[in-house]
Amino acid sequence: MLALQLTITGLQTGALYALTAVGFSLIFGSTRIFHFAHGATFIIAAYLFYYMNVSGYGLIAGIAAATAGAIAFGLLLNRFVYVPIQRDEGSFFTVFVASFGIGIVVQNVVGMIFGRGYVTVSTPLSFSVEIMEGLYVAPIAWISMLCAAVFFGILWGFLKYSQMGKALRALADNPELVRVFGLNPRFIAASAFTIGSILVVPAAIISGATSGLNPAMGHHVMLISLAATIVGGIGSVPGTLLAGLALGLAESLALLYVDSQWTEAVTFAILFLFIIIRPSGLLGRSAAH
Amino acid sequence: MSKSVVLAAHNITAGYGGHPAINDISVELREDEVLCLIGHNGAGKSTLMKCLFGLLASEAGSITIDGEETTKETARQVADRGVAMVPEGRGVFPSLSVRDIFSLGMHAAGIPKKERADRVDWVLDILPAIKEFMNRPAGTLSGGQQQMVSIGRALLNRPRILLMDEPSIGLAPKLFQDLLAPIRALQQREKLSILLVEQNVREALKISDRAVVMKSGSMIWEGMPEELHDNERLMELY
Numbered sequence: 001m002l003a004l005q006l007t008i009t010g011l012q013t014g015a016l017y018a019l020t021a022v023g024f025s026l027i028f029g030s031t032r033i034f035h036f037a038h039g040a041t042f043i044i045a046a047y048l049f050y051y052m053n054v055s056g057y058g059l060i061a062g063i064a065a066a067t068a069g070a071i072a073f074g075l076l077l078n079r080f081v082y083v084p085i086q087r088d089e090g091s092f093f094t095v096f097v098a099s100f101g102i103g104i105v106v107q108n109v110v111g112m113i114f115g116r117g118y119v120t121v122s123t124p125l126s127f128s129v130e131i132m133e134g135l136y137v138a139p140i141a142w143i144s145m146l147c148a149a150v151f152f153g154i155l156w157g158f159l160k161y162s163q164m165g166k167a168l169r170a171l172a173d174n175p176e177l178v179r180v181f182g183l184n185p186r187f188i189a190a191s192a193f194t195i196g197s198i199l200v201v202p203a204a205i206i207s208g209a210t211s212g213l214n215p216a217m218g219h220h221v222m223l224i225s226l227a228a229t230i231v232g233g234i235g236s237v238p239g240t241l242l243a244g245l246a247l248g249l250a251e252s253l254a255l256l257y258v259d260s261q262w263t264e265a266v267t268f269a270i271l272f273l274f275i276i277i278r279p280s281g282l283l284g285r286s287a288a289h
Numbered sequence: 290m291s292k293s294v295v296l297a298a299h300n301i302t303a304g305y306g307g308h309p310a311i312n313d314i315s316v317e318l319r320e321d322e323v324l325c326l327i328g329h330n331g332a333g334k335s336t337l338m339k340c341l342f343g344l345l346a347s348e349a350g351s352i353t354i355d356g357e358e359t360t361k362e363t364a365r366q367v368a369d370r371g372v373a374m375v376p377e378g379r380g381v382f383p384s385l386s387v388r389d390i391f392s393l394g395m396h397a398a399g400i401p402k403k404e405r406a407d408r409v410d411w412v413l414d415i416l417p418a419i420k421e422f423m424n425r426p427a428g429t430l431s432g433g434q435q436q437m438v439s440i441g442r443a444l445l446n447r448p449r450i451l452l453m454d455e456p457s458i459g460l461a462p463k464l465f466q467d468l469l470a471p472i473r474a475l476q477q478r479e480k481l482s483i484l485l486v487e488q489n490v491r492e493a494l495k496i497s498d499r500a501v502v503m504k505s506g507s508m509i510w511e512g513m514p515e516e517l518h519d520n521e522r523l524m525e526l527y
């Protein structure tokens with residue numbers, strides 16, 4: 001029964017990891033920008049939702065604020081940090097350091113405003129109910145999984161059938177050729193940031209309503225996103241999705257054997273295993289990049 | 290009666306990171322002609338073409354299309370004036386299918402949805418070999434097949450002015466001849482203007498009306514293809 005309990009918890013966590021990681025993977029895959037501040041997007045969305053909630057604006061306004069905040073942060077960062085760095089032929093490393101620094105700033109500012117401790121948004125859906133003897137599941141767990149399924153369904157259709165979806169893959173393949181086609185690479189990159197940032201929102205909101213938030217969570221979110229992107233295969237959205245789910249499950253099931261403080265170590269162990277055994281990831285193309 | 294000039298570079302200087310790759314280049318492409326641009330590797334042919342298409346900003350000089358200045362326009366704007374480019378090297382996105390590449394190209398060019406199927410049929414008439422691999426990811430095609438797709442994609446825009454940078458790369462000589470014939474026929478039927486950069490000089494000159502030769506970023510010769518046909522003359526110039 002414990003294993004089943006942990007599997008369900010793991011799937012819930014994994015669904016949220018998958019959403020966040022796919023957002024990062026989509027941005028990195030199409031623009032080659034190492035958006036380390038993706039974790040900060042998560043923090044901003046989560047705390048905006050929390051703020052709207054404690055201020056009594058209600059659920060819909062909270063979701064709207066979190067979404068708007070996430071998109072605005074992603075777009076502004078792209079426009080005022082990444083684009084200028086790239087225009088000056090800034091290296092991968094410059095982008096990384098800038099992005100990392102902004103993540104820290106966001107963490108500190110949020111910490112100043114809301115405090116460094118844990119906060120939670122409690123909803124009637126957050127409380128576990130016994131669905132079978134000895135098996136406790138909160139309704140929000142099902143909501144997470146459903147939410148992830150819906151988002152991935154929409155994303156899949158979008159990437160496969162819309163022209164922007166094709167343009168995102170085109171940008172990943174060859175940015176120079178995108179211009180020859182008469183498309184604007186900047187606009188496509190901005191779209192990648194918009195979509196990638198939106199994908200963080202459900203995870204941010206649901207985390208706030210389940211495990212709770214603290215300003216330093218961005219690092220964990222980033223670690224998971226990065227691990228899932230590498231384990232799934234860089235540039236592969238389905239691979240990242242699977243890897244996110246698997247990492248959530250592994251973290252949860254590891255509790256059968258180890259103490260909860262080791263969950264990050266489990267993530268790292270899986271990451272290193274893949275780097276050594278299968279560097280191209282689950283569904284990645286050849287490692288030559 | 291001389292034909293009117295559709296695309297012109299006036300004293301263009303351009304390069305990368307402050308080092309000019311082309312110097313004070315002037316060239317005119319006229320209506321209903323194939324102009325062949327030849328020169329050594331690194332002579333600056335591709336650089337000139339990128340300037341003409343709005344992919345690279347020039348440091349000095351100006352560019353005009355139909356007499357209107359386009360020096361500062363983006364590739365998007367130049368394309369809207371009826372210009373299409375077949376770039377050097379692989380002109381396809383490896384992870385997209387040929388069908389998707391065509392539809393993305395037409396979407397980018399703002400071609401109305403209801404016209405798109407007809408356009409594709411029209412291109413498949415000119416390059417029928419593409420029919421065989423419409424649904425395959427372009428990355429799985431041979432170099433020659435990719436080149437056909439790249440040319441087909443440019444033709445979908447039904448350009449008045451076509452810039453082709455070494456379309457023969459990756460094509461068997463026989464295939465290249467087979468490709469040039471329908472393009473020349475199309476050019477004559479529709480009175481297209483084509484700027485053709487080619488290493489495969491002999492074949493290219495056969496379908497050209499005029500030729501220019503570049504060396505080390507400068508224009509060194511301009512004239513009729515017949516004058517270049519005898520090898521000695523070419524040798525001299527290079």
Ligand SMILES: Nc1ncnc2c1ncn2[C@@H]1O[C@H](COP(=O)(O)OP(=O)(O)OP(=O)(O)O)[C@@H](O)[C@H]1O
Nearest residue numbers: 305306310328329330331332333334335336337377
């Ligand atoms: N992206 C670039 N960055 C820096 N220098 C470049 C770049 N592209 C070309 N060059 C330089 O500009 C010069 C002209 O190059 P260009 O590509 O225009 O030559 P080309 O005539 O097209 O040669 P090829 O026949 O080999 O295609 C060369 O000296 C080349 O080294």
Ligand SMILES: [Mg+2]
Nearest residue numbers: 334335336377
């Ligand atoms: Mg060239």
